[in-house]
Amino acid sequence: xxxxxxxxxxxxxxxxxxxxxxxxxxxxxxxxxxxxxxxxxxxxxxxxxxxxxxxxxxxxxxxxxxxxxxxxxxxxx
Amino acid sequence: xxxxxxxxxxxxxxxxxxxxxxxxxxxxxxxxxxxxxxxxxxxxxxxxxxxxxxxxxxxxxxxxxxxxxxxxxxxxxxxxxxxxxxxxxxxxxxxxxxxxxxxxxxxxxxxxxxxxxxxxxxxxxxxxxxxxxxxxxxxxxxxxxxxxxxxxxxxxxxxxxxxxxxxxxxxxxxxxxxxxxxxxxxxxxxxxxxxxxxxxxxxxxxxxxxxxxxxxxxxxxx
Numbered sequence: 335x336x337x338x339x340x341x342x343x344x345x346x347x348x349x350x351x352x353x354x355x356x357x358x359x360x361x362x363x364x365x366x367x368x369x370x371x372x373x374x375x376x377x378x379x380x381x382x383x384x385x386x387x388x389x390x391x392x393x394x395x396x397x398x399x400x401x402x403x404x405x406x407x408x409x410x411x
Numbered sequence: 412x413x414x415x416x417x418x419x420x421x422x423x424x425x426x427x428x429x430x431x432x433x434x435x436x437x438x439x440x441x442x443x444x445x446x447x448x449x450x451x452x453x454x455x456x457x458x459x460x461x462x463x464x465x466x467x468x469x470x471x472x473x474x475x476x477x478x479x480x481x482x483x484x485x486x487x488x489x490x491x492x493x494x495x496x497x498x499x500x501x502x503x504x505x506x507x508x509x510x511x512x513x514x515x516x517x518x519x520x521x522x523x524x525x526x527x528x529x530x531x532x533x534x535x536x537x538x539x540x541x542x543x544x545x546x547x548x549x550x551x552x553x554x555x556x557x558x559x560x561x562x563x564x565x566x567x568x569x570x571x572x573x574x575x576x577x578x579x580x581x582x583x584x585x586x587x588x589x590x591x592x593x594x595x596x597x598x599x600x601x602x603x604x605x606x607x608x609x610x611x612x613x614x615x616x617x618x619x620x621x622x623x624x625x626x627x628x629x630x631x632x633x
Contacts, residue, residue, distance in 0.1 A: 344513075348557055349583070351514040397475075400468055400504065403511045403557060 335380050337411040338390045342399045343374035374404075378411070412626050413438040415452035417482075417498075419473050420444065424459035424495065424606065431609040432456070435619055437626065447477040453629055454491040455482060457498025459550070459604060469512065469553050470500035479505055491625045492598045493536055496551055499590070499600030508591055508600045509566070510558030516583025520552040527589055527603060528577040532570045533596035538624035544577050545617040547603040554602035556584040556591075569594050574601055 344350040350372055357371035377398055379390065390408050399406040416428045418441045425441060432439035442449070444462075449455060462473035473479065479501070486492045486507060494502040502508045515521060524546045531541035539545070558566070563586060566572050574590040582602070590601025605618030 347559075348513065349516070349555075351516050351518045351555065351583070355518045397467070397471065400471065400511055402503075402509075403513060 336383055336385065338379045338381065338387070339409045339411055340377040340379065340390065340394060340398060341374060341407045341409075342377065342394075342404050343372055343406075345403055345405050348403045412453050412629055413440070413451060414454050414456055414622075415440060415442040415449060416456045416458055417442045417444060417478055418458075419460065419462035419476065419497075419501075421462045421464050422458050422460035422497070424497075424604065425456075427604075428456050428458045428495070428606045431606040431618075432622065434610050435622060435626075437622075442478055444473070444476040444478050447481050449478075449481050449485050449490065452490075454493070454625055455485075456606075457482075457492065457494040457501050458606075459496030459498060462497055462501065465497075465553075468500075468504065469497060470502075470504035473497075473501045474505040483507060486593075486598050489595070489597055491535060491629070493621075493625075494598075494600040495604055495606060496549075496554070496602055499602055500553065502598065502600040507598050508593060509562045510556055510585075510591070512553050512602070513555045513557055514553050515551070515555050515581075518552075520550075521554075521581050522548070522550040523581075524548045525581060525589075525603065526577040527574045529574055530570075530572050532573045532592060533594070534571075534573040534592040534599050534624070535596045535628050536592075536599045536621060536625045537573060538620040538627060545620075546608075546615060547605055547618055548607050549581070549603045551582070551602055554582040554584065555580075556588045556602075558585060566591055573599060574603070 605621035
């Protein structure tokens with residue numbers, strides 16, 4: 335078995351409401367030095383050995399990420 | 412004239428839609444999400460709710476249900492489809508409409524009536540002249556419409572922007588967009604809920620015209 339980590343984040347230029355509001359919340363708690371905060375998704379997959387990173391990329395394109403608004407990064411664990 | 416209202420697991424506005432359509436004098440029935448035939452239906456409604464629990468992304472899993480394959484195929488051949496709220500999210504995830512709907516700007520669920528302006532568009536569904544302003548309720552946490560600059564320019568050039576928030580988008584939507592349609596005008600998606608205001612008993616019937624346009628068009632083709 336192989337394990338892959340997938341990080342899904344907002345595409346550059348797409349507003350990230352959850353990230354921005356969390357940054358503001360930190361600011362109101364006194365953490366004024368945070369200039370950017372992005373919130374995304376972390377997905378971990380266990381796959382049979384025959385699955386390659388390209389296969390995981392296909393899963394991202396089709397379902398795990400929405401390419402219209404999100405980027406993804408894949409890392410084998 | 413018979414409408415089919417798709418029932419996804421987690422949908423919660425399908426009964427409102429069926430009730431509204433019957434109240435307006437049309438036949439209306441439910442279509443199960445596992446059905447792959449749309450035979451007998453003249454138009455399809457994708458209702459509001461939380462299909463598949465909104466897991467992963469709103470509409471992301473619903474778009475792979477068998478009924479969506481049929482809708483993709485038939486809408487390409489002209490079948491009228493309206494996606495309301497979660498239905499709009501499903502249509503964008505299925506790439507039947509461009510862009511996407513992300514979390515509201517303030518990350519709050521907004522449930523109230525808003526003023527919409529009907530734009531000059533190619534949309535077949537709506538029976539209001541351009542410039543009409545109507546009050547229609549919204550109820551969503553992820554109705555913030557986004558798309559890239561090129562898509563926005565195309566939407567404008569092809570007259571695909573159907574309704575805008577007349578007093579500014581409460582959810583942060585790009586260009587105050589509340590609803591868009593495809594190039595042909597038969598596939599229409601919007602975040603507000605016109606089906607909730609089709610009977611004066613519920614306070615207003617200003618939403619009725621969102622369904623009457625398509626009925627008139629189909630009638631005229633007979």
